[in-house]
Amino acid sequence: MKRLLSPWGxxxxxxxxxxxxxxxxxxxxxPPGSWLHPSDYAVALAGKIMCYGICALAMGxxxxxxxxxxxxxxxYFALGGYAxxxxxxxxxxxxxxxxxxxxxxxxxxxxxxxxxxWALSDSFGAQLALAVAAPGLLAFxxxxxxxxxxxxGVYFSIITQAMTYAAMLLFFRNETxxxxxxxxxxxxxxxxxxIATPGMRAALFALTGATLIASLALARAIVTSxxxxxxxxxxxxxxxxxxxxxxxxxYKLSIWTLxxxxxxxxxALYVPQVGIINPGEMxxxxxxxxxxxxxxxxxxxxxxPVIGAFAVNGAKSWFTQVFPEFWxxxxxxxxxxxxxxxxxxxxxxxxxxxxxxxxxRGAGAREEGARADxxxxxxxxxxxxxxx
Amino acid sequence: MRRCIALxxxxxxxxxxxxxxxxxxxxxxxxxxxxxxxxxxxxxxxxVSTGDATLAPVLQAMLDxxxxxxxxxxxRVHDGQASDAVTGxxxxxxxxxxxxxxNNRLRGEAQAALAALRLQAPDAAVRAKAIATLRDAPDxxxxxxxxxxxxxxxxxxxxxxxxxxxxATLVASPDRAKRLQAAGLLATGDDPATRALLGERLGPRGExxxxxxxxxxxxxxxxDAHLAAGERLGVLFTGVSLGSILxxxxxxxxxxxxxxxxxxxxxxxxxMIGAYTTAVVQDLFRAHxxxxxxxxxxxxxxxxxxxxxxxxxAVLERSVIRWLYGRPLETLLATWGISLVxxxxxxxxxxxxxxxxxxxxxLSGGLPVMSNLVLPYNRxxxxxxxxxxxxxxxLLIARTRLGLFVRAVTQNRRMxxxxxxxxxxVDTQAFALGAGIAGLAGCALSQxxxxxxxxxxxxxxxxxxxxxxxxxxxxxGAVVAALGLGVLSKLLEGVAGAVLAKIMVLVLIVVFIxxxxxxLFALKGRSAEA
Numbered sequence: 001m002k003r004l005l006s007p008w009g010x011x012x013x014x015x016x017x018x019x020x021x022x023x024x025x026x027x028x029x030x031p032p033g034s035w036l037h038p039s040d041y042a043v044a045l046a047g048k049i050m051c052y053g054i055c056a057l058a059m060g061x062x063x064x065x066x067x068x069x070x071x072x073x074x075x076y077f078a079l080g081g082y083a084x085x086x087x088x089x090x091x092x093x094x095x096x097x098x099x100x101x102x103x104x105x106x107x108x109x110x111x112x113x114x115x116x117x118w119a120l121s122d123s124f125g126a127q128l129a130l131a132v133a134a135p136g137l138l139a140f141x142x143x144x145x146x147x148x149x150x151x152x153g154v155y156f157s158i159i160t161q162a163m164t165y166a167a168m169l170l171f172f173r174n175e176t177x178x179x180x181x182x183x184x185x186x187x188x189x190x191x192x193x194x195i196a197t198p199g200m201r202a203a204l205f206a207l208t209g210a211t212l213i214a215s216l217a218l219a220r221a222i223v224t225s226x227x228x229x230x231x232x233x234x235x236x237x238x239x240x241x242x243x244x245x246x247x248x249x250x251y252k253l254s255i256w257t258l259x260x261x262x263x264x265x266x267x268a269l270y271v272p273q274v275g276i277i278n279p280g281e282m283x284x285x286x287x288x289x290x291x292x293x294x295x296x297x298x299x300x301x302x303x304x305p306v307i308g309a310f311a312v313n314g315a316k317s318w319f320t321q322v323f324p325e326f327w328x329x330x331x332x333x334x335x336x337x338x339x340x341x342x343x344x345x346x347x348x349x350x351x352x353x354x355x356x357x358x359x360x361r362g363a364g365a366r367e368e369g370a371r372a373d374x375x376x377x378x379x380x381x382x383x384x385x386x387x388x
Numbered sequence: 389m390r391r392c393i394a395l396x397x398x399x400x401x402x403x404x405x406x407x408x409x410x411x412x413x414x415x416x417x418x419x420x421x422x423x424x425x426x427x428x429x430x431x432x433x434x435x436v437s438t439g440d441a442t443l444a445p446v447l448q449a450m451l452d453x454x455x456x457x458x459x460x461x462x463x464r465v466h467d468g469q470a471s472d473a474v475t476g477x478x479x480x481x482x483x484x485x486x487x488x489x490x491n492n493r494l495r496g497e498a499q500a501a502l503a504a505l506r507l508q509a510p511d512a513a514v515r516a517k518a519i520a521t522l523r524d525a526p527d528x529x530x531x532x533x534x535x536x537x538x539x540x541x542x543x544x545x546x547x548x549x550x551x552x553x554x555x556a557t558l559v560a561s562p563d564r565a566k567r568l569q570a571a572g573l574l575a576t577g578d579d580p581a582t583r584a585l586l587g588e589r590l591g592p593r594g595e596x597x598x599x600x601x602x603x604x605x606x607x608x609x610x611x612d613a614h615l616a617a618g619e620r621l622g623v624l625f626t627g628v629s630l631g632s633i634l635x636x637x638x639x640x641x642x643x644x645x646x647x648x649x650x651x652x653x654x655x656x657x658x659x660m661i662g663a664y665t666t667a668v669v670q671d672l673f674r675a676h677x678x679x680x681x682x683x684x685x686x687x688x689x690x691x692x693x694x695x696x697x698x699x700x701x702a703v704l705e706r707s708v709i710r711w712l713y714g715r716p717l718e719t720l721l722a723t724w725g726i727s728l729v730x731x732x733x734x735x736x737x738x739x740x741x742x743x744x745x746x747x748x749x750x751l752s753g754g755l756p757v758m759s760n761l762v763l764p765y766n767r768x769x770x771x772x773x774x775x776x777x778x779x780x781x782x783l784l785i786a787r788t789r790l791g792l793f794v795r796a797v798t799q800n801r802r803m804x805x806x807x808x809x810x811x812x813x814v815d816t817q818a819f820a821l822g823a824g825i826a827g828l829a830g831c832a833l834s835q836x837x838x839x840x841x842x843x844x845x846x847x848x849x850x851x852x853x854x855x856x857x858x859x860x861x862x863x864x865g866a867v868v869a870a871l872g873l874g875v876l877s878k879l880l881e882g883v884a885g886a887v888l889a890k891i892m893v894l895v896l897i898v899v900f901i902x903x904x905x906x907x908l909f910a911l912k913g914r915s916a917e918a
Contacts (some may be wrong), residue, residue: 154716166894194462328732339718
């Protein structure tokens with residue numbers, strides 16, 4: 001019988017639940033002057049980073065546990081965001097600059113009616129479903145073809161990057177019907193309620209927190225199940241899994257699609273809190289940043305990626321305010337340092353130095369093996385490096 | 389050379405012969421400078437049709453508002469000195485002399501007349517310009533002088549131009565036979581101006597005679613065919629040009645990824661280093677060497693950009709990449725981090741703005757092939773450069789000791805180490821070589837595009853697509869994939885626009901990978917981990 005939670009994992013979960021309850025209550029109940037009152041900025045920032053945390057967790061499932069490094073998760077995140085953004089654009093109603101029933105950018109482009117893909121944009125439920133379904137469907141189709149032809153490792157990563165790059169170019173076009181360069185912004189209300197009130201901020205924060213906790217619980221259920229065991233086996237030695245009679249494609253495809261859908265949910269939560277979505281979220285740089293959150297926190301764990309998202313984005317907020325010109329140096333150094341010195345991220349470091357050392361000695365031996373067999377080494381990152 | 393001398397001699401004799409010969413007479417000039425505008429234009433046409441070269445300076449003086457006249461004489465006043473406009477002898481200006489008025493119509497006529505006179509100029513470039521000026525407003529009065537020029541012209545290209553000019557003059561003639569002749573002449577044209585002229589004549593206010601119309605229509609078809617051929621060749625050329633750039637970018641990747649299995653996301657930034665090195669060399673040449681040397685800065689910039697990028701590459705290999713062999717995904721992340729640092733470093737040192745890199749004079753301009761197809765010299769040079777680099781790399785890999793070691797280490801690292809190859813050193817050298825080629829690519833790019841901190845990011849996705857498409861470990865794959873992608877994307881751009889073309893190419897690559905996951909030229913093997 002497995003324990004439900006490791007002792008400090010349980011503590012962390014409790015702390016997270018406490019934060020998710022306490023912060024919104026304080027934000028609404030206390031007057032803005034009070035020293036305990038979390039500022040608008042702080043609540044919005046923390047809410048945004050929790051969305052990133054969900055993304056990083058989804059990335060951890062795909063990369064840390066299954067060995068599929070995606071550089072295109074920014075696309076799934078943005079698709080979810082755009083689906084929610086379409087609904088929010090429709091909620092503006094006639095309060096836009098042009099006082100038209102159509103969103104401002106369509107008036108600007110001289111469009112007379114909503115394009116076909118906006119057909120459901122008046123319905124909150126439908127757009128929410130779309131925020132999950134669109135990334136899921138795209139990931140399923142893309143993954144089906146990629147996994148079926150056994151594209152893996154770096155090849156796969158590069159193609160995901162090309163995909164998000166192509167999507168970014170597509171969304172930059174005005175003709176695509178998603179507001180081109182500017183994307184969606186200037187939201188006024190959600191479900192008929194004004195969007196920029198402390199109450200709405202607190203509600204969205206709590207909702208995001210709850211989603212994050214639910215995602216952690218779901219991910220935990222997955223990785224401790226037999227299915228999760230097979231995923232980790234695929235990460236460590238896919239050929240052996242295949243020869244043992246499992247079909248790796250079904251496993252990889254399902255976790256890949258689930259991961260994309262989680263990103264879509266995160267995107268849908270992100271847009272109302274941040275108030276803007278544009279094609280920049282799909283840039284290759286944004287996609288690869290998700291990978292670094294995951295790596296910094298420790299990709300082969302569940303809380304690790306969430307911690308990583310908070311650490312990196314917290315640092316980003318601080319740097320861009322205090323030393324904007326040094327942020328890229330720091331981020332670049334972080335990429336290098338984490339891959340060189342902290343392959344298991346913050347979580348790995350916390351779990352004890354001696355074990356890390358032993359593992360790295362083991363990894364060194366394997367590296368020799370990988371390079372000796374002639375083919376340009378395309379063994380997986382994690383090749384047996386991490387025990388969950 | 390001999391032809392040059394002959395031309396020069398002919399020009400000399402022409403100018404000597406022209407100078408003292410039958411000068412324009414006073415009554416003619418008097419008719420041009422004063423009277424009813426229609427009469428003045430008629431007089432001007434009559435004077436020009438004689439082809440008298442002495443008319444030119446007088447007309448120029450008229451355009452410069454330097455002519456004055458009285459009842460019988462015309463004077464030219466230049467810098468306060470009056471002279472007789474016909475003989476050139478110094479004279480005193482009578483008090484009753486009036487300014488010559490030049491209205492817009494006369495100004496245009498005088499300019500056309502000057503151009504017509506310039507058709508006799510000894511310099512071919514002047515003649516070409518004159519023809520172009522005349523074609524803007526063809527006029528039958530110049531027919532005689534055009535015919536004379538046509539009889540005299542020796543340059544075949546200019547002869548063709550003159551024939552088109554004659555046709556343009558005749559095509560609106562009231563004489564039906566002349567219009568028919570003109571339509572036949574126009575069919576030999578191959579430029580957009582001829583096409584526009586034909587379109588205009590075929591329009592509602594143009595030709596009415598059915599036979600001439602038919603002739604004009606077939607001429608239009610012939611011109612269109614000519615133009616289409618030029619356009620197709622143009623697309624092909626830009627495609628090959630893009631392909632050669634992609635090839636330069638991908639060659640370095642083919643070494644670091646194809647041979648060593650290292651995904652180098654900082655490859656684009658190594659190109660950026662090459663481009664900035666070129667900019668620095670250029671600035672040094674401008675600042676410290678005589679002006680004549682500036683045209684040859686590129687000769688110094690090529691090795692400098694190779695060395696700079698190779699040095700950075702060697703440092704990266706020793707400090708970071710070495711520790712990540714066999715872990716490609718981590719290499720990917722670490723090199724991405726390196727690229728961020730390099731981009732920011734360039735911003736800190738050179739600023740976030742693009743730096744200016746000037747083409748040497750021998751790389752600016754282009755080679756005219758057809759009227760609507762000019763091949764820019766810098767693009768031609770890059771194609772040649774890409775071929776040279778490709779040959780160099782192929783020779784290096786196949787024929788040199790370093791190439792032998794690289795292949796040995798790629799095929800069997802342990803065995804290579806056993807027979808005494810210093811594998812760590814070979815790794816560094818090979819990676820530095822790939823980086824140096826990236827620097828060369830950056831140097832080439834600086835001649836056709838912007839040099840800024842984002843330079844690497846622009847090409848890196850495309851370059852990786854070339855490597856993915858071409859397959860790993862083979863230079864032939866990179867060549868075919870680069871040229872194929874270049875031409876394909878330019879073809880699609882013509883149909884669908886730049887952005888959609890890019891998306892279509894990426895989708896096509898993803899689909900293609902389904903069929904051949906190992907690229908065009910895969911190493912054959914039976915590994916389950918393929």
